[in-house]
Amino acid sequence: MLKSFFTLIAASLLLVQTAGAAETVKLALIDPLTGPMAGAGQPALEHLKFEAKRINANGGIAGKQLEIVGLDNKVNPQESLVQLQKAIDDGIQYVTQGNGSSVASALIGAVEKHNQRNPGKEVLYLNYAAVDPSFTNERCSFWHFRFDANADMKMNALTNYIAENKDVKKVYLINQDYSFGHAVSEAARKMLAEKRPDIEIVGNDFHPLAKVKDFTPYISKIQSSGADAVISGNWGQDITLLVKAAAEFGLDAPFYTYYGASSGVVTQLGDKGVDRIYQINEYYGDFEDEEMAKRQVNMYKETGWDFYYLRLSTMLDMFKKAADKAGSTDPVAVAKAMEGLSLETTTGEVVMRAEDHQIQLPMFISVMQDDMEYGAEGTDYNFHKVARIDRDDVTLPTTCRMRRPK
Structure with missing residues (x-):
């Protein structure tokens, strides 16, 4: 009887954990969080966390809460692949990165290979700042979306x-x-x-x-x-x-x-x-928009970092819109919904061009x-x-x- 009781408790805990996991979608940032280039990666991490609160307060991603996970790559392509595999092993299907096109090149290739070998467990790479033009030209990939204008x-x-x-x-x-x-x-x-x-x-x-x-x-x-x-x-x-x-x-x-x-x-x-x-x-410091100005001030107060990466806000808003449109957080469904998607932002309408997954923006x-x-x-x-x-x-x-x- 006692054994059955503990078995029931264990099963109940597993169900609770599974349900909790199902209510969360994780996005891993693979960027320099320590070392000489941390000044580029850390504000991106804090910006994502700051904006995730806003996203979650407005229904999350297709009804799920968005969780940001920071992974330090030290701007090293090989270390980035290690961190990508860590994210995959943890069940994370969305990764973002921006600092270093050499890193982005390695990630594009690795994500392509993973998705070919693991149907049903695909990973989507949301690129917010690696702007080598080849990534949306000769090296374009269905699994890669760029939210910054290329070089x-x-x-x-x-x-x-x-x-x-x-x-x-x-x-x-x-x-x-x-x-x-x-x-x-x-x-x-x-x-x-x-x-x-x-x-x-x-x-x-x-x-x-x-x-x-x-x-x-x-x-x-x-x-x-x-x-x-x-x-x-x-x-x-x-x-x-x-x-x-x-x-x-x-x-x-x-x-x-x-x-x-x-x-x-x-x-x-x-x-x-x-x-x-x-x-x-895509951004400048003296925005006339009162809501944007308020977000600038609040982010600095909360994090100690400036609101610099407007494209990260756009990326999360477009991620949400695509997932809500698809009614799913499955990467394949989200990717298809994101193609050709338009979004009204503080600076005007932006469009994710379906042809190459390169955002078009003012x-x-x-x-x-x-x-x-x-x-x-x-x-x-x-x-x-x-x-x-x-x-x-x-x-x-x-x-x-x-x-x-x-």
Whole structure:
């Protein structure tokens, strides 16, 4: 009798655990959470957790509560594969990542192989910031969705803006030495030659990812080149230390960047960054939308990190909309529902292009300013909008020939 009693209790506990698991959908963030690039991964993790609360308060993902799981990859592709397998072993079917296209490349390949070998246990990869153009062109995958404009889309918008500035006649390129950095450099050279053939590229440097502690030698070369402007796709500590060295050296040339508003930039530069650091992004710091402004303030109060990754909010909202549309959290059903899905956001309507799973969205060029109503990192500095690029003007064609599951 006693044995039967304990058997019944154990069975009841198992049922409770199973029911609890069924009411939760987990999303694993595979990004640098320690080390020199943690300043890029940690705010993403906190942003996801902050926005998951809002999602859960509004019905969750197809009725299930969203749980965010952080997995530290140290920006290492091999470690990322270890963390991906850990997520899979824990039954997680949704992963996200953004910092490092070398990592994204490894994840795309691994997710493809896993899904081929494990039908019914598929994993979906939601990419929020790895912007190598190949991922939605020749390497496009049904299991990969990108929620950020790719490097070519960003450079197309940025060079349109630069081309209109007749004072810019000499440009220096400095980027991280891996696939993304080379994509930025190639796009800049090609697009400037087409739009402003009179502009001279006076330097094209590549440096190791997350290895340079002092960028002064690079800044000295830029100064000697007589550059009127600098273009850089650097992110994480590499953009923070780069612009800091420029300010300390006294380089006056403006920086046109992909990630100039990254964590640490405004506190490192202060007045020296005003009117000098430009960024092309889906977001800027002085939003007119009252609800967005409130979320900016609340996130900083709750987490100590700024509301920087608007695309993460868009990603979760689109995930929710797709799952609710499918009536399921099954990755295959969600992926099919997400294709061609549109979403109204603070900045306008965004669309997940079915052809290549590349989001189409409006972009903004902004510049660092002082005396901002919503300051970044507890300061009075933030990024002020100087140009809006409509979604149709951001869009570029794709060479994707996607293979879809039957």
